[in-house]
Amino acid sequence: MVVSPLPPPSFRDESEEEEEYTGTSHGIIQQQRPTTDYEEFLNEQEESTKKMKNKQTTTSFDYENASDNDDRIQIKPVNDEDNTSVIITFNQKISPFIITLTFVASISGFMFGYDTGYISSALISIGTDLDNKVLSYGDKEIVTAATSLGALISSIFAGTAADVFGRKPCLMFSNVMFIIGAILQISAHKFWQMAAGRLIMGFGVGIGSLISPLFISEIAPKMIRGRLTVINSLWLTGGQLIAYGCGAGLNKVHNGWRILVGLSLIPTVIQFTFFCFLPDTPRYYVMKGNLEMAKKVLRRSYVDTSDEIIEKKVEELAMLNQSIPGKNAGVRVWNTVKELHTNPANFRALIIACGLQAIQQFTGWNSLMYFSGTIFETVGFSNSSAVSIIVSGTNFIFTLIAFFAIDKIGRRYILLIGLPGMTVALAICAIAFHFIGIKFVGNEAVVSHSGFTSWGIVIIVFIIVFAAFYALGIGTVPWQQSELFPQNVRGIGTSYATATNWAGSLVIASTFLTMLQNITPTGTFAFFAGVSFLSTVFCYFCYPELSGLELEEVQSILKDGFNIKASKALAKKRKQQVAKMNHSKDTKFEPTQEVIEEVIED
Numbered sequence: 001m002v003v004s005p006l007p008p009p010s011f012r013d014e015s016e017e018e019e020e021y022t023g024t025s026h027g028i029i030q031q032q033r034p035t036t037d038y039e040e041f042l043n044e045q046e047e048s049t050k051k052m053k054n055k056q057t058t059t060s061f062d063y064e065n066a067s068d069n070d071d072r073i074q075i076k077p078v079n080d081e082d083n084t085s086v087i088i089t090f091n092q093k094i095s096p097f098i099i100t101l102t103f104v105a106s107i108s109g110f111m112f113g114y115d116t117g118y119i120s121s122a123l124i125s126i127g128t129d130l131d132n133k134v135l136s137y138g139d140k141e142i143v144t145a146a147t148s149l150g151a152l153i154s155s156i157f158a159g160t161a162a163d164v165f166g167r168k169p170c171l172m173f174s175n176v177m178f179i180i181g182a183i184l185q186i187s188a189h190k191f192w193q194m195a196a197g198r199l200i201m202g203f204g205v206g207i208g209s210l211i212s213p214l215f216i217s218e219i220a221p222k223m224i225r226g227r228l229t230v231i232n233s234l235w236l237t238g239g240q241l242i243a244y245g246c247g248a249g250l251n252k253v254h255n256g257w258r259i260l261v262g263l264s265l266i267p268t269v270i271q272f273t274f275f276c277f278l279p280d281t282p283r284y285y286v287m288k289g290n291l292e293m294a295k296k297v298l299r300r301s302y303v304d305t306s307d308e309i310i311e312k313k314v315e316e317l318a319m320l321n322q323s324i325p326g327k328n329a330g331v332r333v334w335n336t337v338k339e340l341h342t343n344p345a346n347f348r349a350l351i352i353a354c355g356l357q358a359i360q361q362f363t364g365w366n367s368l369m370y371f372s373g374t375i376f377e378t379v380g381f382s383n384s385s386a387v388s389i390i391v392s393g394t395n396f397i398f399t400l401i402a403f404f405a406i407d408k409i410g411r412r413y414i415l416l417i418g419l420p421g422m423t424v425a426l427a428i429c430a431i432a433f434h435f436i437g438i439k440f441v442g443n444e445a446v447v448s449h450s451g452f453t454s455w456g457i458v459i460i461v462f463i464i465v466f467a468a469f470y471a472l473g474i475g476t477v478p479w480q481q482s483e484l485f486p487q488n489v490r491g492i493g494t495s496y497a498t499a500t501n502w503a504g505s506l507v508i509a510s511t512f513l514t515m516l517q518n519i520t521p522t523g524t525f526a527f528f529a530g531v532s533f534l535s536t537v538f539c540y541f542c543y544p545e546l547s548g549l550e551l552e553e554v555q556s557i558l559k560d561g562f563n564i565k566a567s568k569a570l571a572k573k574r575k576q577q578v579a580k581m582n583h584s585k586d587t588k589f590e591p592t593q594e595v596i597e598e599v600i601e602d
C-alpha cells in the first residue's frame, strides 16, 4: 500500500466513490479499497504506520548535528508505548496567544454556570410577572428543566457539527442562541415565552459545554492540558457562584430577574466579538486538510519553536489523523459511529467518558445545588441564598485546587481521593438525616425535632465536605473527555459523553424530590453514597492516568485494555522528560545536547 505523507481531509468530497466501511485500526492513511480482505487491509495499515513511524524516528531529526540552541527534542518510544506513540514533542511554553484562546473559549463555561445558576433566584423574584399569576410548582420545574433539555438536544448534534463546520463557528452559533434566548426571556410577559427562551438558551449551553473543553484540549500544550481545561470548569463554577451572588443582590429589586438574565448578554457578546478575530484549532485544520492554517496557528502558539519543528509536528498530526470515508455527510457520520463502537480503543474511551459523566450526575451534586436551600431549611437554617452561596463557593474553591492538582498529581489520583471522600460524607449525611426524622408530605418537609440541632450541624458540615470532594475530582475530571478520543471520532465521542451528562442532570433534578418523599432523605443519601462507592471501584479499574500524554498517545494506552499500570508509567516518564527540559532551560534557555542525548538513550 502506498502511504502518502499527508492524508486526505477527514470529510471527503461528495464526488468520491462510496465503499462499505467496516471500521479501522490505528493507522494513518485511509484509502478507498474493497473491504473483502479487511483483515489484510488492517495489517497493511498497521505495517505502514510502523514504517512511517520508524522512518520518522530515524530521519526527522538529526541528533548528531543538533545545535545547543535547538528547541526541539524528540522522544523515543518507551517500553510502555508501542510504535504508534507520538514521537515529536518540543518545548511547549505557554504563550499569550494560547492563554487568550483558552480564556475566550472558556467564556462558554461561564455561560453554562451562569445560565444554570441564575434560575433559582429568578424564579423567586418573578412573582406574578408572567401571565399575572404566581408560577405553580410544575411551571417552575418546566422553566428550570427547559435549559437542561435544550442542552441535551443540542449536545447530541454539537460534536458532528464541530467536525463538519469547525469548533469556532459552533461556539459562535452558541452565542447567537444565548442572545436569542436571553432576549426572549427579558421581554417575556407570558410563561411560554419564558420557557421558550430558556430552551433556546439551553441549545447554547449544550453546544458550549461540549465544544469549549474540546477546543481547549486541542490547543493546549500537553503538560498543562488538564489545567487549561479546568479553566473552563473554573469559569463554570464561578458562573454559578456569581449567578447566586447577583440573584441574592437583585432579589428585592423590581424586575430584578430581567436584569439577572440581561447580564448574561455581556460575556456572550464578548466571546462572539473575540472569535471574529481568532482562529480555529490546529487539529481541526489538519482534519480538514488545511495544513497551512494549522502551521500558522501552531506558529502563533509556540513562538519559540522553529518552523522546521512546526512543519514536522503538523506532518505528524496529519499522519495520525485518520479519515472516515463516506459519500455524503450522513454516511460519514454513520461510519464514524461504527468506528466509535467497533474500534476497541475508541469503545474503551467511550465507556470511560460516558461513565465519568454519568457518575458526575448520579452522585447527586446538582440536586444538592438546586435544593440545598430546601434541605438546609429543614435542618433549621433559613437563609437559603446564603446557603447556596456557601455551597457553590466551596465548589468554586475546590475546582481551583483541582486546577493546581490535575496535571501535577494527575487526574486518576484526584478522582480516587474525591470519590471515597464523597462516599463518606454522603454516608454521614444519611445517618444524620435518620436522627433528625424528616418526612416529606407533598413538597413540604415535616421535621420531628424542629430548630437547630447538632445533627443539623453535622448535615450542613458534611454537605460542604461533599461539595469539596466533588469539585476536586468528579466535578472536574469528566470535562477532560476530549483527550480520550482520537481526532476522527472526537466530535461524536464527546457528544455521547456530554449528552450523558445532560440526560443524567435532567433525571436527577426531576426525581430528587420524589426520592426524598418515597425513600426518605436517609435512603436518598445512602443511594448516592452507594453510587459513589461503586464509582470509586469503576475508576480504580478503568481510568488510566492521562496527564502529560499527547492527545495522540492516549489511543496506544487504550488499545488493548485500560492499561492502568502502563499509563501511570508513561505519564511519569513524560513528566520526567519535561522536567529535564525545563531544568536545562533554567541554565541555558534551551535543552542542551546532553539532555537530548540523555532522553534518546532512556
Ligand SMILES: O[C@H]1[C@H](O)[C@@H](O)[C@H](O)[C@@H](O)[C@H]1O
Pocket: 233, 236, 237, 240, 360, 366, 369, 395, 475, 476, 479, 501, 505
Ligand atoms: O462540572 C460541572 C460542575 O460541577 C457544576 O457545578 C455542575 O452543576 C455541573 O453539572 C457539572 O457538569
